[in-house]
Amino acid sequence: MKKGLCLVLSIALLLSICSFSLADNQSVELTAMFWGGDDSTADACKEAVDAFNAQNNGITVKVEWLPSEDTKTKLPTLMAADSAPDLFMVWSAGYMKPYVEAGKIYPLNDALAADPEWADSFLGGIMDRNTFDGVVYAIPTSVSAQVCIYNQEIYDKYGLEIPHTQEDLVAGLKVIRDAGDGIIPLAFGNSTAWPSGSHSETIANRIGGNEPFDLAAVGEGSWTDPSFIQAAQLLQDLANEKLVPDGFAALTPEEAIELFKSGKAAAINWSSYCLGLLEADDSAVKGKMTLAKCPTVEGGVGDENMWLGQPDRNIAIAANCENPEAAITFLKYMSGIESMQTMVDCGALVPIKSDLVDLSNVTDSQRQLMALMDDMTGMYLFYDVVLGSVIGNEYNNTVAAVMSGADAAEAFQKLQNFFDLNYEP
Amino acid sequence: MEALRRKKRTICLFVLPALIAYLAVSTFPILASTAMSFFKWNVAGNQGWIGLKNYMQLFTIDDIFKGSVQHVLYAMLLCVAIQMPLAILLAYLLTRTRHGRNAFKVMFFMPNMISTSAIGILWMFVYNLNFGLLNSLLKALGLGDYVMPWLGETSTALTCVIVVACWQYIGYHMIIYLCAMQSIPQSINEAAAIDGANAWQTFWRITFPMLIPILKVDMILITTGSLRMFDIVYVMTNGGPIHSTEMIATHMYTRTFRGLQFGYGSAMAVILTLMCVLITIILNASFKRIERTID
Numbered sequence: 001m002k003k004g005l006c007l008v009l010s011i012a013l014l015l016s017i018c019s020f021s022l023a024d025n026q027s028v029e030l031t032a033m034f035w036g037g038d039d040s041t042a043d044a045c046k047e048a049v050d051a052f053n054a055q056n057n058g059i060t061v062k063v064e065w066l067p068s069e070d071t072k073t074k075l076p077t078l079m080a081a082d083s084a085p086d087l088f089m090v091w092s093a094g095y096m097k098p099y100v101e102a103g104k105i106y107p108l109n110d111a112l113a114a115d116p117e118w119a120d121s122f123l124g125g126i127m128d129r130n131t132f133d134g135v136v137y138a139i140p141t142s143v144s145a146q147v148c149i150y151n152q153e154i155y156d157k158y159g160l161e162i163p164h165t166q167e168d169l170v171a172g173l174k175v176i177r178d179a180g181d182g183i184i185p186l187a188f189g190n191s192t193a194w195p196s197g198s199h200s201e202t203i204a205n206r207i208g209g210n211e212p213f214d215l216a217a218v219g220e221g222s223w224t225d226p227s228f229i230q231a232a233q234l235l236q237d238l239a240n241e242k243l244v245p246d247g248f249a250a251l252t253p254e255e256a257i258e259l260f261k262s263g264k265a266a267a268i269n270w271s272s273y274c275l276g277l278l279e280a281d282d283s284a285v286k287g288k289m290t291l292a293k294c295p296t297v298e299g300g301v302g303d304e305n306m307w308l309g310q311p312d313r314n315i316a317i318a319a320n321c322e323n324p325e326a327a328i329t330f331l332k333y334m335s336g337i338e339s340m341q342t343m344v345d346c347g348a349l350v351p352i353k354s355d356l357v358d359l360s361n362v363t364d365s366q367r368q369l370m371a372l373m374d375d376m377t378g379m380y381l382f383y384d385v386v387l388g389s390v391i392g393n394e395y396n397n398t399v400a401a402v403m404s405g406a407d408a409a410e411a412f413q414k415l416q417n418f419f420d421l422n423y424e425p
Numbered sequence: 426m427e428a429l430r431r432k433k434r435t436i437c438l439f440v441l442p443a444l445i446a447y448l449a450v451s452t453f454p455i456l457a458s459t460a461m462s463f464f465k466w467n468v469a470g471n472q473g474w475i476g477l478k479n480y481m482q483l484f485t486i487d488d489i490f491k492g493s494v495q496h497v498l499y500a501m502l503l504c505v506a507i508q509m510p511l512a513i514l515l516a517y518l519l520t521r522t523r524h525g526r527n528a529f530k531v532m533f534f535m536p537n538m539i540s541t542s543a544i545g546i547l548w549m550f551v552y553n554l555n556f557g558l559l560n561s562l563l564k565a566l567g568l569g570d571y572v573m574p575w576l577g578e579t580s581t582a583l584t585c586v587i588v589v590a591c592w593q594y595i596g597y598h599m600i601i602y603l604c605a606m607q608s609i610p611q612s613i614n615e616a617a618a619i620d621g622a623n624a625w626q627t628f629w630r631i632t633f634p635m636l637i638p639i640l641k642v643d644m645i646l647i648t649t650g651s652l653r654m655f656d657i658v659y660v661m662t663n664g665g666p667i668h669s670t671e672m673i674a675t676h677m678y679t680r681t682f683r684g685l686q687f688g689y690g691s692a693m694a695v696i697l698t699l700m701c702v703l704i705t706i707i708l709n710a711s712f713k714r715i716e717r718t719i720d
Contacts, residue, residue, distance in 0.1 A: 076682050077682070
């Protein structure tokens with residue numbers, strides 16, 4: 001009995017030693033937390049990750065796919081416990097800032113400097129909002145841009161031109177409203193408050209240009225600037241004139257997109273992520289969409305080639321990642337031409353120069369959007385991304401309140417007070 | 426004497442693992458959170474002692490917090506007003522039902538068994554402006570003027586969400602009262618019937634006073650539960666529209682996990698705990714007085 005036990009124990013010991021030496025030859029395994037979901041960009045991302053893992057170059061990336069909203073809870077928790085995954089997706093600017101300041105993200109300047117071809121493949125200025133104190137902390141794998149999409153069929157039916165000014169847009173929407181066919185002029189859904197926020201940001205920029213926000217965001221300007229108040233007021237007018245669906249304050253963003261997708265609405269002012277959904281096979285507007293730059297406002301200083309958007313699906317490496325070189329290899333692949341091609345083919349906008357990818361498979365709306373963005377002079381970010389969660393949400397809520405009937409000047413004064421109390425430079 | 430002491434040591438030894446688990450999972454986090462509330466604590470870790478600054482901010486500057494306190498107090502009153510009478514009524518009706526008592530019991534308890542997320546989504550559809558059950562019902566009854574986006578209006582959203590929470594838990598409280606009523610000996614009711622008492626008199630003079638201890642426990646459950654309301658609000662409106670359904674728990678969640686202000690969120694958690702303890706003390710004292718009056 002004793003001899004048998006000794007034999008078993010020594011075999012067990014040998015096996016454990018063997019497994020140790022085997023471990024040295026095993027591939028590097030990286031953990032990642034990326035944004036999953038039902039849209040085509042998530043599918044493209046999954047395809048790219050699978051392709052990377054299939055390369056068998058000794059690096060395996062195990063991804064946890066979570067809806068982006070859920071990562072807003074999970075990531076801070078993991079970060080605070082110093083157990084963040086090796087790679088994760090983040091929003092730019094104000095969302096990333098706390099992690100950068102806490103030293104939880106791996107700086108990428110060295111990696112970019114070591115590979116100039118990779119660094120140069122990106123669109124000019126696209127990484128500005130992922131850069132803090134001159135150091136880049138995340139690589140974008142997609143781009144979102146706020147764009148106006150019109151149902152050409154409906155517009156033709158009422159003999160309307162695609163508008164380029166706010167005044168023409170409103171006039172056209174009124175014609176559709178008055179026609180009495182039950183078509184909703186502007187698809188809209190504000191249960192999450194950010195749709196009204198982003199819509200107001202396009203208008204405010206057309207009225208006052210970039211300066212009011214750039215100053216207000218760092219406490220050197222004012223939230224009572226006329227461009228913000230006027231923009232919110234114009235949205236309130238849209239609501240009062242019944243150019244948006246009844247009960248829009250309770251409609252979810254998904255319902256809003258569905259209104260346009262099913263052909264029940266004539267126009268939508270939304271972030272380009274919805275294009276993948278609108279080009280789905282079951283979409284009633286496939287092939288009938290005309291895209292246009294967000295309209296200018298009469299008397300305003302902003303021009304239509306300044307785009308609202310953000311570098312999207314940014315991937316960052318955790319500071320305590322044990323294999324940063326492997327992570328950088330993966331990062332280069334995810335932002336490299338092969339996986340960018342997969343993203344383009346699935347309907348996403350990419351942050352690399354368009355001449356590096358083959359555009360023959362892009363959808364009609366994608367092609368239109370890329371053509372419109374060729375004249376882009378600059379991109380400004382969604383306010384709540386720059387301002388961070390606390391103040392950003394308040395901006396969205398302020399615009400939502402105005403749209404539901406609050407006095408614009410008062411509401412923005414309240415926002416200024418809130419900003420003064422909560423802003424931390 | 427020796428045997429007793431040894432027995433005590435054995436008892437302590439056997440209770441120790443459970444005690445350690447309880448302390449680790451329940452007591453220690455509460456104490457740690459309370460300690461965290463006195464520091465400025467964000468994702469980078471402890472940023473330094475700031476004393477009562479978080480609490481001062483909550484009570485003086487934070488308008489959203491003030492609103493959320495009003496909302497939870499409103500929720501508490503509404504939950505007690507809706508759930509208690511209905512639960513007692515349903516329990517009483519069940520004691521008088523002979524056929525299908527179990528079937529009804531299960532039916533009323535069913536909402537409590539369904540996940541809160543599912544209930545939230547279900548009721549979002551019920552409240553939907555265009556195809557929701559509620560608005561369709563109003564239109565069918567000729568009350569089309571009252572059709573509105575229930576969850577989109579700041580004036581109605583809070584009440585609508587609280588009603589859903591009540592709907593979810595009425596069955597749970599009904600079961601509590603049912604058990605209490607069933608433990609009342611039948612002989613008492615029979616004696617009352619012989620003395621000529623009708624149903625209402627039997628209920629009000631005999632059954633109800635015997636329910637008072639259970640009433641106390643149940644009221645504490647309802648009040649503390651409604652003060653801590655989070656999941657149903659999070660699923661249905663997430664504090665919106667424009668903070669009109671913001672509860673202390675949702676505000677705490679937003680500031681902690683979105684705003685990354687762990688110290689500030691901990692301060693809110695401490696205040697919420699103190700509110701629950703205060704309510705429990707007040708209810709205990711009030712019921713003691715009531716029980717004394719009845720005796």
